Amino acid sequence: MSETGTPEEQQKKKSFFQRMKDGLSRSTRTISDGITGIFIRKKLDRATLDELEELLIAADLGIDTAASVADAVGKDRYDKEVTPEEIRGIVASEISKVLAPVAKPFAIDAEKKPFVVLMVGVNGAGKTTTAAKIAAKAKRDGKSVMLAAGDTFRAAAVEQLKVWGERIGVPVVTTKVGGDAAGLAYEALARAKEEKTDLLLIDTAGRLQNKADLMAELEKIVRVLKKLDPEAPHATLLVLDATTGQNAVNQVEIFGKIANVTGLVMTKLDGTARGGILVAIAQRFGMPVHLIGIGEGIDDLQPFDADTFARAITGAN
């Protein structure tokens, strides 16, 4: 972590690191304790490197990352005494190298009025909560925000967004259950344009049982949005639940095909030992990762920072 900025900024950065560390503690324990177990009072050799590689695969980092990290750790260190701290530091810096190219802040272009964001992902991934968290942050930053409850299939999803809207003071555009999601998206964009809203977040349904239907629905939403603004949606965020591990990888594959995903948000990194999946996804798809969810609270969505994440998940100092 760089020590630049005012003491206040440094403090903020530190507490963020601490919160992320706390959130990721289950994932960290797997990797950090695993490294201690392998390398304590041992020389580095093929067997310990193989064990390290297995540990990283078990921690969901993916086969490619695990292999390249083990190679980097082994380089020039064969038959030398190493400490777990040293290994954690090297693993962290290798993970950081994988993550750095994909860590991109989520930017709302003030030139686009409204900046339209489509939230996609399977049911339960955290789309609705994430939309509310982004809305709350934008509002705090002085932007006017609107939410659209595009998951018209589930009354609970619409209700949930309404509750969030009330809590954070943001209007929520809804329609009746079973209503046309594209029609709702159109209506929301028309209203947001009229009211000169800065940011419009559109929640969508996430039924993956019928991919063709889901694709048709998402395409239709995009088509009608373009009638009002040819550049909309300006961002399509795929929300992924870290606790689902390898399933999250499949979801990137599927949604990458059916929606023009521009960036990823990974939720529920707190309370899971599978946080490494973010690294596997970064390595495999190279898609921008904007934000991570480390809790259910409104402030528990944080910008994704490669180095901070890599150090937190490995327990490196």
Ligand SMILES: Nc1nc2c(ncn2[C@@H]2O[C@H](COP(=O)(O)OP(=O)(O)OP(=O)(O)O)[C@@H](O)[C@H]2O)c(=O)[nH]1
């Ligand atoms: N612990 C934790 N829980 C989260 C996080 N993000 C979302 N959740 C919880 O996950 C659950 C599902 O989130 P929703 O926002 O309802 O998910 P969704 O994708 O909109 O799902 P549907 O509404 O079913 O379509 C809720 O109980 C959220 O509070 C997170 O980062 N950490």
